[in-house]
Amino acid sequence: MKRNQDNCILSQSPINLKQEIETKFQIVLTLSIFFPTLLSTFLNSAGVTKEPLVRDSLSWSFVVGLYLVDYVTFILLKNFTVSKKILGVVDNLLLLGIAFFIIPTINLATASANTPFLNRLDFIVFTGSLYGLPLAPVMLFALLSFLMFKKQWNFIIKAKKSILK
Numbered sequence: 001m002k003r004n005q006d007n008c009i010l011s012q013s014p015i016n017l018k019q020e021i022e023t024k025f026q027i028v029l030t031l032s033i034f035f036p037t038l039l040s041t042f043l044n045s046a047g048v049t050k051e052p053l054v055r056d057s058l059s060w061s062f063v064v065g066l067y068l069v070d071y072v073t074f075i076l077l078k079n080f081t082v083s084k085k086i087l088g089v090v091d092n093l094l095l096l097g098i099a100f101f102i103i104p105t106i107n108l109a110t111a112s113a114n115t116p117f118l119n120r121l122d123f124i125v126f127t128g129s130l131y132g133l134p135l136a137p138v139m140l141f142a143l144l145s146f147l148m149f150k151k152q153w154n155f156i157i158k159a160k161k162s163i164l165k
Contacts, residue, residue: 017087018078024094025071031101032067035133036060042108066137067097073144080151089143097136103129 012020039060074090103125 021091028097029067032064063134070140093140100129100132
């Protein structure tokens with residue numbers, strides 16, 4: 001069975017791939033902005049007092065900051081030539097970041113204060129997603145920072161070679 005190469009992310013042009021990555025950044029930023037609000041609403045309906053409610057909402061807000069830093073780093077790299085494979089990894093990390101929002105959002109939205117919303121398997125997936133939420137932008141930042149450093153390092157090496165000639 002032959003795989004359809006037209007739908008493969010690496011068969012796209014780098015410009016289209018960068019536009020798709022920007023679109024995914026917009027989605028993941030929107031999700032990360034509204035997730036603390038959803039978490040706050042759920043904890044409020046579960047009867048959590050105001051102090052832990054504010055603390056937990058603010059502690060999840062750092063994910064928004066992480067994705068904003070990732071976005072700015074990507075925009076700075078946008079004018080550089082980046083391989084399709086690296087762009088594919090960035091695209092997949094953003095997709096993973098979006099996926100990490102799905103399970104907690106569904107569990108929090110369907111739960112009520114009177115019904116338990118987590119069985120064992122749900123609890124494992126829910127907890128894994130909560131740990132993955134901040135991990136995805138950190139991995140993305142590590143990759144983008146490495147690319148930025150590599151591009152700057154290559155620029156310095158080329159400048160040194162031209163000076164030494």
